[in-house]
Amino acid sequence: MAKGAGIVERSLVRDADILEHENFVLDGIDVSGRWNTMLKSRVHASRDLQAWDAVRQNLVATSIDRCIQCGMCTAGCTVAHEIPDFNPRQFIYWVRTGRTEELKQQANVVWRCVGCYVCTHHCPKGVNTAEVIETIGQWLATVVPNRMDPAFHANHHAYRRQLARRGRLSLPMLQATFLRSLGRQHELWSPEMQKTVLKMLWDGRAFKALAMGRPRRWRKNRRHVAAQA
Amino acid sequence: MSREVAYFPGCSLKTIDRAYDVSTRLVARDLGLGLVEVEDYACCGAGELKGNGINSYYLPARNLGHLLRQGQVDVMVSCNVCYHELSRAAYAWTHQAQIGEQINDMLRAAGEPPMTQSASVRNTLDYLINHVGLEAISRRVVRPLTGLRVAPYYGCLYHRPQAMVSSVQVAGEHPEHPHFMHDVLRTLGAQVIAHPAETTCCGGKNLLSDEEIAGRLTGRILSQAKAAGAEVLSLMCPKCAGGLDALQPRAVKAVGEGARLPVVYYTQLMAIAFGHSPEASGLREMESGGLTVIQRLMRQLASAAPV
Structure with missing residues (x-):
């Protein structure tokens, strides 16, 4: 059976977050079969702020701090309509909450921004989203170049x-x-x-x-x- | 020449997109504008240095410094990418004091003329409409494009982002539904075909590196314009021309035959309406059949004309 086949809304869960076991005994109870599929904890314990520091040091990208996570950027995004994983709101969220590992995993997606400025235009808080995303992409190119096309x-x-x-x-x-x-x-x-x-x-x-x-x-x-x- | 204005053609118009440059110059001459090129130009940055912080302003600011040294303040720019980059630098220099100072420090250190005042960067389309005027344009029309079904296409960087207060915003262009090109095309006598992709992006920035997405984005624009009933797409950006005109086969590969549509610059349509030949308007240099459409139109016009 495919990994995590029993999960409703399977497309929303990443492979790496699914734990499956052949035979699993939990507190003395055998939970083999369908019930041994677990998801990794979503508790976010270690904030890694190096991406945020790098972006804020860039004069053109300091507006990242005005973001209220409303998602207008992603809603209008040219690339998001073509690549479901391309989500500027989420990229900014990862940067500002120190989820650098998640960000790095999408390194081959972030650079695909086409710089059309729909996001900047729609942002109600004055974030220059297009240039923030470009800056994040350039940062990724220096820290995880091998993950990019x-x-x-x-x-x-x-x-x-x-x-x-x-x-x-x-x-x-x-x-x-x-x-x-x-x-x-x-x-x-x-x-x-x-x-x-x-x-x-x-x-x-x-x-x-x-x-x-x-x-x-x-x-x-x-x-x-x-x-x- | 009644009026002189500085003109920044940029790299594309100087080389492979000569058609846009040639037709801009023809139209400007007919409208009584003397174009003075910005001397010793460099690339505008082409959007490729955006992630570089303060350095991203260097190239456009250098060009504006040379403009000001020539004693000019207004500059007319045809290419949308150059227009965006120069406007962005002019805005930062004027409204973001910290950035403005850093820009001039960089320019001085490199021995280039600094920016001494705020430059006024004008898009050619905006300049023609708001400085020359639709009335003057309509007086020059000797060959109305009667019956030609044209879909206007603006691209991204003509009117976005709104917060940058570029010349088209000052001129009152609508930030969501721009209409200056509609107005010009109507003045030329063409039938303007509105379509949903007038301002959607062609993916030009990643035209080389992300072929698949660029193909789908250009395919979407071309097929929507064609489905709305257009026989030709009118554009204003050489970067868009790369994907929509020269690499149209990719768009066709991505979304099918519905994306096969001739593409020309709006200045070429103006030149045709002003009585110039298709060859002089640079239509031979377009890749997607623009020449054929215009030749057909001219035959129709000739046969419809009273003897």
């Missing part, structure tokens, strides 16, 4: 590298760097891309993208682009 890192590094080196974004080069670092460079010649690439070579845009240059005295600007918060 390689595509996240490839995208992140492609942007940072190009911004630091050239101060401007050449989107074809960005895409090439991104695909190369994932070993997917052949996709540049996929049927969906091929037409665009050839057209850009033909009408000169590809050349413009290669020759876009960089701002004057760019070297001195670099550290603000490459820096973390």
Whole structure:
């Protein structure tokens, strides 16, 4: 039988929180069978506030402290409609109540925020939710990078590298760097891309993208682009 | 030229989204605006440095510093991402004293011109409507887009977040149901098709890294616009164009044939209505069949015209 099959609303319970035993004797009573399924205690004993500290130190994210957990952010969220685990209200809750372990377990979800600012727009308390979530995502990238999709890192590094080196974004080069670092460079010649690439070579845009240059005295600007918060 | 205004094209418009730049310039020239580019521009940050605290303001503030050094205060921005980033930096500099000081410290340390006053960042759409005016626009229309069923699409960063008091909010744009593009398209004589996805996000930020979600989000927009009866989607952001136009095959893969819909910039529709050719308006550079729709419209208009 599947793990926790007897639990009503099974989808709301995480696998890791279900305890099942072959034969289980509790206070001298054999509770084998269906009744030996237990849920882990939900008592939250150890508050780990490192995420909260990191987020509050970031000037753009201090508004996290105004949150009243109303959930308007999640209600309007673009990504929550596509990924049920993406829940900005819950991410903020975990940060502020020190449930860092739960947060880290969703590291591969938090970064999927698309930055559309619906949450910030709807927040009745003036939390800049979009930038708070972005900040939490960046923090997770420094503490549990391995739990995040390689595509996240490839995208992140492609942007940072190009911004630091050239101060401007050449989107074809960005895409090439991104695909190369994932070993997917052949996709540049996929049927969906091929037409665009050839057209850009033909009408000169590809050349413009290669020759876009960089701002004057760019070297001195670099550290603000490459820096973390 | 009767009026001069600074113009910030940004990286996309300088390279692959040349069509938006070309059509913006055509329309501006017709409306008597002389565009002066912000010199020595850098990227606006493109939303990629948001999690970086104070450093996230650096690139947009640097651009505003260069704008002010040129003796300009108003700057017209076509790209929604640039518009958002520059507005965000201008707002922080003006209303959040602590951040403003730090911004200028960073700029001075790098030998760049600091921000000396609050810059006024204007979205091209807002500038055309509220500075030039719908009346002046309607006077320039020589080829009304009669019968063209256009779905306006604003994206996210044009009007959000409301608390940032960007130029479109000052101009009185509706924060939930923006209508400036509707107004322009109506002025051009097009039939405006309202649809539920006018301001839903295209997922452009994760266009590369989260293909699956980006495909579903763009698919949702295109299919809703098409289902509402549109034959072309009118947009105003090069980042949206990436997903809705160039990578439309992904949207079709995610939600089906209902997502196949030609996409053009609203400035291209303006250029067409002002009498320019589809080629001069950059329609050849659109990937999803915008050229075909406009050529068909022009044939219809030609055959309907009195001899």
